[in-house]
Amino acid sequence: MKHFIRVWNQTSLIKRIAIGVVLGLIVGLLAPKLSVVGLLGDMFVGGLKAVAPLLVFVLVANALSQHEEGQRTNMSTVIGLYLVGTFTAALVAVLVNYIFPLELTLSKSTASDLSAPQGVAEVFQTLLLKIVDNPIHAISTANYIGVLAWAVVFGLAMRNVSETTKELLQTMAEVTSQVVRWIINLAPFGILGLVFKTISENGIKVLTDYGLLIAVLVGTMFFVALVVNPLIAFVMMRKNPYPLVLRCLKESGVTAFFTRSSAANIPVNMKLCEDLGLNKDTYSVSIPLGATINMAGAAVTINVLTMAAVNTLDIPVDFPTAFLLSIVAAISACGASGVAGGSLLLIPVACSLFGISNDLAMQVVGVGFIVGVIQDSCETALNSSTDVLFTAVAEKSAWRKKKVS
Template structure:
């Protein structure tokens, strides 16, 4: 048995995940009823990732800041600029694509029980109040803005603590990281359960009515991932960006596609940053921050679905308003929660720009949940993989300027 486990662990994680994918698809198509119990593996995997991620972020950020060496650059400013630029450009691409390929919706899907925010000011207010959330409550509710804020505060105040205290925090951080490695090692089995549940429960028939909308949404996300992001990376590192882009999509995007949660994918991204040889002081902060504000996929979703509602209602949109929508989509996307379907609840905020009432906007949310089986998975893939991509880009750009190898 030890030999079997050893040989299994020698296979790359991506190959093991692909094998789990294939098995899950085959079981869903051939024996959906008999294999139903394997869905528990998907639930356990996602649950474990979501459980360990807040604790990991808290201790990693706190340890990184407390141990930070004076004069050591972390590139956070560059990463933050890349996050905001990428999110805005994604929203702009979605707006342009919606003008070129306009789509309309068949409204009527219910979303009456949802409680979307009323305005951009409310989104920003929620972000600010999250910062001052009780630290225990923030950990319990996986409020990453609050977790980051408290971890930074503790980290800064512990800079003058005894080295033994700093070492203890680092030991806690290392132990949580080890637990994360154990959890990620079960990714193939977990994804097998997730893909089985997705195919056996939803199928693809429900998506046929909204085919054009899906093509537009996914086309925008693919364009951002394979054209816009590589251009941003090339401008910064001045070399072929695609090896890095494809590595991030492969190593981060596959798990993000099935967990459908940027927050749950934080441990996976931490592992990828470590394999890329990035600075731990930087990525221990930038990755959880990216899971909160780097939301290019969410900006695409908000822009496309809002303009689909606008086209359905026959509202005229000028260029100035379209640009404002791009900015608004980026702001709303930054306020989207890092959980499945988080961006959909912010569509009414963008719809309010055109005077679309909440009852109609809520029906648009309902349409979003119908197509979420693909839309949300691809959105999270773009969001989460870009967290690592831009973190690596900022560090490689710094090394290029310093004449170092990367």
């Protein structure tokens, strides 16, 4: 047993996750009533959800409290890349519609009991109210916009406190990160449970009934990850971006795919940034920030499903309108974590641009929940891996400019 445990611990996390996926698939098909296996997945997700908001708070607050005047960071470039990347992903999703137009079979909504925002104004109102949420309540309810806002406030306020107090905050950040690393090391068992639960409850047919929609969603996200993002990286760095892109996808995207939480994937991204030799003053802020506002995958989801609804209802769409849709989707996606239901419940906001009623839009949301098994995983993988990619690109482009000058 000791030999097995030693070999298991020495095996890379990605290989262990792959083993968990295969076992979950086999058990789900052969013993679908073995519900205790599904409990592993629920416990894993519950642990991640419990600790992730606290992690974001202590990491951002600690990073800002340790920052000293005169330290150079690339935060403005990183934020610019986040915004450009999210908008570009939204625009690509619209263009894909002209190549692979989708239609949906709309029926009774499976999400009719959910309430969606009625417009962009309501999204902004929700975001503003989330920002001033009670900090304890924000952490307990996983309101990441509020968590991030209060972390910035506390971090700035603690710049002038004693070094002993700063060291205490840094210790809290390190301890919380270690707890998350422990949970992520249990990912193979949690993922075994998640895969088992998905297969036992829905069967393989959940992936085939909406195969074309899943293919377009996943294909668009792959295109953004493997073509659009590398192009942005090349423009900034003026060198082959693929070694960096592929490493981010391998070491960040794979774990994010299974954890389905950008916030929970923060320790993985921080370790990857450290391994890449990036400036800690930059990535200690940009990675938690990216988990909240860098939402290329969410923008893709919003636009693909919205355009599918438009096609179903035979609504003509000219390019200026499609461009406006991309702007709305990008802005809405940045606030996805502040709206109950994430990116899917922002679809009615985009649908409202075309006069689609909320009832019909919520049917589209229902379809989104059905394909969410794959959609949410791919969306998170794209979002989280891009956090590291753009942080690295911003710094490497700064290095290039220094060499040129």
